[in-house]
Amino acid sequence: MTSLSTRAVTTDPTSGRQRPPRTFLRLLVMLLIVALLAAALIGFHVFKGNVLKKVTAGIQSQQATVSTTSAIAQAWQPILTAVGSLRASKGTDLSMETGGVIDEIHFDSGRDVAAGTVLLRLRPNDDLAKLEQLKSNADLDEITYKRDLQQLAVQGVAQSTVDTDAGNLRGARAQVTAQQALMREKTLIAPFAGRLGVRQVDVGQYLPAGTIVVTLQALDPMFLDFYVPQQAVGQLSVGQAVSLSVDAYPDKTFIGKVTSMNSKVDASSRMLQIRASFENRDGLLLPGMFATASVASGAPRSLVTIPQTAVAYNPYGSLVYVIQSGRDAQGKRQASVRQQVVTTGETRGDQVSIMKGLNPGDEVVTAGQLKLHNGAFVQIDNSVKLPDDAAPVPQDH
CATH class of the missing domain: 2.40.30.170 (Efflux pump adaptor protein, beta barrel domain)
Structure with a gap:
């Protein structure tokens, strides 16, 4: 027991007094340091809170400048x-019914033409000669038919001969008509009056049908x-x-x-x-x-309208800032804003119709909304008039 007590307590050789052990001194110093750090931390938080309060108070004391206008009720014509x-009332891409080499072009790009105007001709080749040959055959068949018809009157030929002559004449005339139609297919004619576009072909070019x-x-x-x-x-x-x-x-x-x-x-x-x-x-x-x-579409109706710039469109709904008039602690007039959720309708020019949320005469903010929050005080400056036209016209610059 004596030896254990001697180890726990030490004696000062100079004064003969007992000294506390070193472990106790270390613990006391540590506690003192922790207390100082806690006090410093608490003081820092108090200081930060005071600074934030001053900054917040300064921000709230600043009044944003906004422009305003009054919601009005006016006749609104529903528009579909x-x-x-x-x-075009008439329009077509012109092309040829038959192929051939382009021989003549009688039009310029972008010109107005009348109905029946000849625009293009293909090279006729031997078409005219074939037509003359077919006409000659038809004339000969007509002469034969008339002669046999006279012979039939005097019983000079049989009825079958006259019938054959009549069939040959009709066939020859049909061939003439077919050749003439083929020749017309080589001429391009405007089917109606109108304006031509850009020419896509040139003289001498082979033109497929x-x-x-x-x-x-x-x-x-x-x-x-x-x-x-x-x-x-x-x-x-x-x-x-x-x-x-x-x-x-x-x-x-x-x-x-x-x-x-x-x-x-x-x-x-x-x-x-x-x-x-x-x-x-x-x-x-x-x-x-x-x-x-x-x-x-439909009859006009009376709707509340405001400029489109007054509406803030958000995923959770559209809202406007409505001006509220009041007085401060000194009795001076001051204006604040109130957020109001609205239901918007059709737009017309610079205006938007309000189906729900506003009444005629309500004063709303049209510019400066980004600086605002619910209950914020504002200063109104309407020296610059924002557009509020149902049918705006672009201005020349």
Whole structure:
């Protein structure tokens, strides 16, 4: 027991006092260091929290500048929109019925021609000589038939001889007609009035039968074929006005009318083909153009409208920021915003119709939404007017 006690406690040789063991001193130093580190960590978190509070308060105190407008109720005409392709009222790719070498070309590319205009001739070769030979044979058969007919009157020949002569005459005349038809096939004639395309052949070229020579298109009027869903069939009728726009003329609208509707709905797509006709005296519209057609459907109705820039479209829904007026702690007037989920309808130019969520007269934010959150205070600046036109017209620059 005495030896164990001596090892646990040491005596200072100078003062004769007992000293604590080294293990205890080390533990005391370690605890002191841990306490200092914990205090420093707690102090850092308190400091960081104060800084974040100051930054957050500074951000919240900054008021975003926005522009606003009031939702209004106005007459809205439902529009049925569809896309389609333009086609000529008459159009075809001209080709020859028979082959041969091109002898004459009587047209220029891109020219307007009248119906019946001769456009091209193939080399006739011996066609004319064959025709003369066949005509001579027919004339001879006609003389023989007339002579035997006179002989039959005096019983000079049998009836069978006259019948044979008549058959020979008809056969000879048929050969003449066939040769004339063959010769006509070597001449290309415009079947209707229209505008020619780009010539695809040249003089001296051998032209196989069926080879396209040039396209001919009657450009006035023009037809637009488009499709509408079967639900919209009851909203359309023959004679109804149709407006058309094409990318080639973004600032121009062409007005036409529905001329025909298909007699059946496509069983695979449940779409109905509609054909509209448009005047095209200036030739601006060309076959094959992609076009957008708009047809007024139904009676106009009153809807709440706002500029499209006021709506923030999100995966979970569309919303707008509605201005709320109030007063601060000092009694001064101030404006804040409130997020309002809305149900949007059809668009028209710069405007969008609101089916649910807004009332006429509600003031909404049209610019500056990215800086906003629910309940944020704002400053209103409407010095710059944002577009809100039902039928905007591009400006020339």
